[in-house]
Each structure stands twice: as structure tokens, then as C-alpha cells.
Amino acid sequence: MAATLYDKVWDEHVVKTYADGSSLLYVDRHLVQEVSSPQAFAGLAAAGRALRRPEAHLAVADHAVPTTGRGRPMPDGLASRQLRRLEDNAKASAMPYIPMTDRRHGIVHVIGPELGFTLPGATLVCGDSHTCTHGALGALAFGIGASECEMVFATQYIRQMRQKRMLVAFTGRLPLGVETKDAVLAFIRAVGVGGSAGHAIEYGGPAMAGLSIEARMTLCNMAVEAGSRVAMVAPDDVTFAYLEGRPYAPAGAAWERALDHWRGLRSDPDAVFDRTVTVDLSTVAPHVTWGTTPEESVPIDGRVPDPDAEADPARRLRLQRSLDYMGLAAGTLLEDVAVDRVFIGSCTNARLEDLRAAARVVAGRHVDRRVTAMVVPGSAAVRLQAEVEGLDRIFRDAGFEWREAGCSMCVAMNDDRLQPGERCASTSNRNFEGRQGRGGRTHLMSPPMAAAAAISGHLADVRTMLA
Amino acid sequence: MIPFTTLAGIAAPFPDADVDTDIIFPARFLLLLDKEGLGKHLFHDRRWREDGSAVIDFVLNRPPFDRARILVAGPRFGSGSSREQAVWTLADFGIRCVIAPSFGEIFFANCPKTGVLPVIAGAADHAALMEAARRGETVQVDLETQRVTWPGGSFAFEVEEHRRRSLLQGLDEIGMVLADDTADIAAFERQRAARTPWLEITGGAGRIVAGDGPA
């Protein structure tokens, strides 16, 4: 029977299917971070249980790490205690662990692919909702809660219901100054947050072959903002070229054998999807969010919507609440909105290609004097390579701060955060209330658009700066 | 796991749409290492001012809702991050059941692990229950019969059988898998080693081993 990519990888990992339709899936890989693991380790210890396969896990702290002063000891506090707990737990359970001073350190969703820990056709979980990012390489990857992390520690299994399938097909080519971040914001705006709930997304279509792994990761990363736990791209030559030679990728004869297998990991031509959405990349404009959910976005030449024009009272209320929180008046031109801070970072958009695209906008220009701007690379490897290419100089010369890798102001668990009322142009994935600090106001956009906002001092159309 | 059979109590009306896990439990409290004692941070930034005083018109700060056992929430409740703290904070506050038109998927899956029952309600049932909640009526949730009941009405709800059974009996799911499935797991691992051997992680060049220091 014709099968989708999702079904193929799923079927390869099912050991048991129960009467209610749920299945026990084998978990090949588990990324472990400091926020969702301490209670799982504690639960395991309390029950006197051991890890089934310590080598199948990889521990790294990313959420709470500082992005400056890595050489100095951290002051004692909640964050340093959380980081120490992860290190102690990893060592006590013989789990591979990457300290924040290591050249392989970074955000879980950036280093998994970088190390080749993420592989096509593998199942990968992490106590983090953006685990869907790893689907860009053809892995079946999804976020789980702490109790489920404990289950994976003890058994290498997880119980899941098979999802429906949704194909998001891309056609055309992105215009100059437009990124896959814009395409995925446009997609989320079209289907709504929760619009793809219950569906495993496959991103495909004729345009996919022309998209880099970095671009695919941005797409997969944001799938959860539309409501999907899972997003995948069929592995192809772009994927194989990306993976070859990475530390955890197979080598030699094993590589050839894996390639044979991976080439079969694609949806059959007559596979049936429960839903199909098509996005023509050539018609996408740079998008910016104005509200407090990722669906609340408009193209940069648009205006803040007017709640009074909304017929549905529940939606009107929702809209008004967003505008109140964001401190925006209905009808305001997006380009008239001044920003205080700019954050180029996060597992959505802090890979090398993202930094290069932002640097192209920044080169030879200077950050507006009212703006504080920073670049937080997604990993140490990204930072080091960017420094080799001189990108750090471009950013620093323009007035950006150049930081060490981590989640930073995507989640504001370390010292990088907005003050109440501050407005930020951000390349991250969530513009939720308080996400970047209590009372902070987040506008999501692509790295070049964030760079344009930094230079202009307000939300700006990067296309006019690239001509 | 904490069992859930029936529950009767005050239901707090909280109709806002898109109450994500950052609203339920702001990220800065994720630095706390324990499951217990998180209830004071539930809806923190909506519930407490910056000086720590209560936002008096926030629903959970008003009697009788300050002792709510049930939350009647809006669409897409618990969307966003996978943080299970969002469930622990509800449970620690005393809320053991959330009833909404739809949920964030990971939040929904996390709820039963701490004995919190998520119930999906159709539009008409949800609206009627929201009104009953506003009136401060006692609402009863029965997982055996899968019904929500209040003085003026009731409706039936669905729940996946394995979730229902583990909630009713407070089962230790990990213990069950270890008891029932260990042989199958080992057999699967042998099969995997033969079919997709590159998925086995062994030591080797560039791989990270336990206790590996800075490079």
C-alpha cells in the first residue's frame, strides 16, 4: 500500500499497537536539556530504575546558560544550580554530556543535526516542543514532557497515537530579501495557530530540492506554532551532502548502506494525505507579527488590524487583547513601529546561513542609536565558523553585541531579557505574552528583517535595503 | 501516578483563547528543580503584579474560584512549549480537570501523568458549562461514566482508553512497560541492529562520551 514518509518511519519503529490504536514506538535518540530533565532523573532515581541505553541520550544545557562570561564561574543561583544538576545527573548515569565551554555546545536543535546525531529515518525526542526541527533531515522527531523523558530513560519507548498527515507543498522561488521564515509565518497565518493540530506535516513540493537544510529546519521548527508536533522533509541529496562526515553519521560501508535505505524514505507518489496546502514562494512577502500568537502577522507593508472590523465577538476580544498587550493602535503602519531591542538568535534562525543573510544587510551600516541589538549564535560551531568568515566583525562594527551560544532571549531564562514595555524585533518563534521577559513585546521576523529593524530603528522592509 | 475517578468542585471560568504554557507558567520559574510547590506561580503574570500584590479581578484571586478544582478554559489551552510544569502548577494549585474546546497537544498528553484530566467539550456544552462556572455552581466530573454534570446540565466526553485506565487506576506506566514489554524491546533492538545498524551508537571518532571535558 502507498505510504507517506511519516508512516514509513513510524512503521519501522512500532513494536506493539494497542487496541485503542496507540503504539509503543522505539526511540533511537534522546536529547536531554536542563529544564525538562531534573524531575525525570529524580523520578527514575526514586523508583530505583536505571537508564536502558545511556549512549542513546545526549545531554546539553542551553536554556539557562549565560551568553557572556563563559570563562568565569557562574554566580550561585537558580541557573547555576540547574546547570550543575544536569551535569551531575548525566555523569551519574553515564550519559554523554557537552559542557557549555565545549566547541560542540549549542542549542539542542542546532547541535543535533550539526553532530549528525539527528539522522534520516531515526526517531528522536526531546523534552522541548521545537524538537520537530530535526524532521528537516527526515527524522521522526517530536517534543515530549518530563514524564515521557523518564519513560524514555527507563525503556527507550514512548506511547503515541499515529497522527493524520498533512502535505505542505512549496512551489516557486523566494524573491530577494524573503526567507523561509516568511514563508512559514505566511503558512501559519493562513491555517491559524492550532490549524494543523493532529497532523504530522510533510513539507515537500517542487521547491524543496532548492532549499538548504538550514532553511528546512526553520520550516520544521515553526510547525509546532501551527499546532503540529511533527514535521518532516524527505531526505535527498541536499540532506546527504549535509550529513556526510559528521561525527555521528555513519561512515564507509555503513554510509553506503544507510544511503540505500534513506533513498527509500519518501512518500510514495500515490500516498494519501488527509490535507494538502500549497504555498507559492514567489508570492511571499516579508512577514512581521503584530500580536501575541504566531498567526498574528502581516506583510511588512501592512497595517495593524482593527478589532472593530472583526465580526466575530470572540475574535474581536482576542484581537483587542493582543493590541493592548503589544501597545499598538489599530491601523498603525507596521513600518512606523519603533523598536528598542533586536535579537538575532534561537533554534529557528541562528544558523550560519541566517547570520550570513543578516550580515549582508548590516555590512557597512550602523545600528540605530536608540536600539540595543545582539546576535546569539545557535551553537559554538556556528559562532566559530562565523568568526572565521568575519561575520562577528561586521556585526560588532555595526554596533551589535556578539554573544556565546544558547537560547538566550528566545525564552529569557538567563539574564538576556526585555524590560516591561520594551519592544523587540526577534528571529525566534514565539511572540507569546512575557516570552522574552515580563511585559516584553515581541515581533517575529526573519534574520534579514531583524537586521533591517536594527539599522532603521523601526520595523522596516529589508527589500528596499538590498536593491 | 495519582488516580482520578470522580471530582466535584468549583469550576473557574477562564474563557481566553490561546492561553499558552508561557502564560500558565512563565519560563523564568522553569529554573526551579522540583515538581512541588509550583501552584503559587500558576498564571503568574496575569495573577500577580510586579510588586507581588494580587490582581484582584483575576479569576483565581476571587472567591469562590480561589478554591477551584476545575478550570473551564478557552480554545487551544496549553499550546506552546512542552513544559510539564504547566501541569504541575495546576495540580499544585488544586485543579485536577481542565475542560476546553481544544488543547495544545503536548500539554494534553502531559496532563494525565500528574492525574489531571483534560476534557474536550463541544461548543454548545462548553458554553453552557462556562455559564454554570460563572454562577459558581458545583461541577462534577466522572471518569468512570465519562460525564460532566452540573445542576443545570451535563454532557458526555471521550477519552482514549489507555489514558482512562491509567488515570482511574493511577497506574505506573513505566513499571507496566518494564514488566510487560522488556522482551519485545530487546527483540526490537536486535532487529534494529541488523536492519539499520547505523542507528546503534557506539564509541568512535568525534563522538561524545560521558565525562568528556572541554575541547
Ligand code: SF4
Ligand atoms: S531557542 Fe527558544 S525555542 Fe529553541 S529550544 Fe531554546 S527556548 Fe526553545
